[in-house]
Amino acid sequence: MPSCTLSLSCPIKPGVSARVSSFTAERGCTILEAQQFSDRVTGRFFMRVVFDPAENQADVLRTEFAALARQFDMQWELRDPEWMPKVVLMVSKFDHCLGDLLYRMRIGEIAMDVVAIISNHPQHVLTTSLIGDIPYHHYPITRETKPQQEAQVRQVVEETEADLVVLARYMQVLSDEMAAFLNGRCINIHHSFLPGFKGAKPYHQAYKRGVKMIGATSHYVTTDLDEGPIIAQDVEPCGHVETPEDLVAKGRDVERRVLAKAVKAHLQDRVFLNGHRTVVFDG
Structure with a gap:
């Protein structure tokens, strides 16, 4: 109904x-x-x-x-009952979260219209076959070209009138200007159980500390790297016999489900900003 x-x-x-x-x-x-x-x-x-x-x-x-x-x-x-949110997905080389979100959209689990996919790598690098006819924008980026590349991203967001931008393992740090432009409408998946193991290679950091659980965190993007209000988190147990590569493989599953949970909650208006925290009503 x-x-x-x-x-x-x-x-x-x-x-x-x-x-x-x-x-x-x-x-x-x-x-x-x-x-x-x-x-x-x-x-x-x-x-x-x-x-x-x-x-x-x-x-x-x-x-x-x-x-x-x-x-x-x-x-x-x-x-409105007929409202269908428009979403832009951004990805780098690791496309497991991208493929998962597209699959959930295709089967109707997440009601959204993916209006564009943006990557700093060409489409042939990705393995997912679910992109179909969704517009794919390949915008390479270097330290020198970052302002121009982000201007291209902003143009896509504005022209598609996107309601949400999802960093589905987009492995580039957004500038303060870009983060401000997307304030409150950009969700990131961090392959770590924040606030621990921020920055690069968190699974390798976790391995060195001998942790017994690894996790993933989905949060809103802010100008403070990996400090945005948290929407969803989950963990997986791990043991002393597992290598950093094992943790990376195990982490892919938790990353997929945590990001999907956060995106779905946001698009259903179940997430409310509450200072630096969030209120999230269960679905």
Whole structure:
């Protein structure tokens, strides 16, 4: 059944949840799913409601809800039932996360429209066969050409009107200007359980420390490298007999599922920024 999704955050005040429920009930809408959380540390209230819009048009509901949102100083979004988010995927040589996201899109597990794939390597380097007719942009990059290359990336993002950019093992550090341009709409997968083992070759770092678990972290990209608000994490056990190469191979699986979980949650408006942290409602 087609449904609308309302997501919001605002300062904690009495009656917010009740007013949202009354808003939908007064218009004959049926609430299908509702989640909320009050963070007393930051003083913020978070809510996500999925509802049957009945005969109401989403744009009309959006206009009418604006008055209520102003009353409670809300940051909010009301998604139309037909809304299909546009996504740009960026990748380097390792395409296991790219292939996984494309597969999940193809089978309908993640509702998204991948409007472009951008890489600093040519397409023949990749192994996935799921790219199909998705536009593929090969933009090589060097230290000297980084500003020009990032300008090309920005152009693709703007022309496709992308809602989200995913760094699916894109092994280039974004400039501060690029990170600011993509603020709040760029997700990265880091092949480490942050905040440990930042930077290059984290599995080799983990091996040297003799860890018994390796992990992956999906987070929003900020101007601080590997410091963005965390969306999802997971781990895999490992032992003393495993080499760094074994850890890399085992890490591929956890990277795929962690990135997919984060992307899906973001596109379903289940993730809310809460200072340097996030509130993530389960799907």
